[in-house]
Amino acid sequence: MVTERKPTFFQSLAAGGLAGTAVDILFFPIDTVKTRLQSAQGFIKAGGFRGIYKGVGSVVVGSAPGAAAFFSTYEAMKRSIPLHDQLAPVNHMLSASVGEVAACLIRVPTEVIKTRMQTSTYGASASSFKAATLVLHHEGIPGFYRGFWTTIMREIPFTSLQFPLYEFLKSRLSIYLDRKPLYAHEAAVCGSIAGGTAAALTTPLDVLKTRVMLDLRDPSKQQVPTLPMRFQQIYVQEGAKALFAGIVPRTMWISAGGAVFLGVYEWAVHGFMSA
Secondary structure, eight states, rough: OOOOOOOOOOHHHHHHHHHHHHHHHHHHHHHHHHHHHHHHTTTTTTTTTTTTTHHHHHHHHHHHHHHHHHHHHHHHHHHSSSSOOHHHHHHHHHHHHHHHHHHHHHHHHHHHHHHHTTTTTOTTTOHHHHHHHHHHHHOOHHHHHHHHHHHHHHHHHHHHHHHHHHHHHHHHHHHTOOOOEEEEEHHHHHHHHHHHHHHTTHHHHHHHHHHHHOOOOOTTTTTTOHHHHHHHHHHHHHHHHHHHHTHHHHHHHHHHHHHHHHHHHHHHHHHHHHH
């Protein structure tokens, strides 16, 4: 079997940016439907199927740098963590978790704007720029990081499931085909299976993240429920079904998105390495 070359930091950075932009723009309508299903006001009042590209401007701004931060950190950590090959899944979990924290520093502000635009929080005619100025005016810089820890709480379990499974599937497929690296479409299939599995299992955390980001109450002036309290409120008042609101579009979106995201990344990074 041919030895697999490792991408440099800047190759991972560029390939991650391309992958993030491709998947976020392509699957934005499904994400909008998922967000509206999870909204406390209900799907129809949040906008239904109208204006499913509302908030895409914030995604365009944040997707490339967020994905670039993730992949460059992930690849760098994979090389630097001193663990034996037998502990490769632990390496992948730790590397992906650190990568997600780095990405969330960029992604969360755009997520706040995106979710509020998708649910018409500031009115049907507001632009992403207008929403950003309103957040800054009413909540200051901390407003852009509302739900940051909830997002981290969602992303680390998600990525701890997705990337070890993705790397495992790639490894097994490489052994089966007796070839490294895999072609982009082969990596895409592995990414789709890994992403869909992780998405379904972490949907309750995604519901919590959406509710926190859509809560406009000022924590310094009003009592805001803790995450365990929010979880209990949703369960008691709306039932267990509400914790899995949007599971079908979320799983579809991330399963298909995982194929595009990881497939484009593998295609781009190997293209850069062979240039």
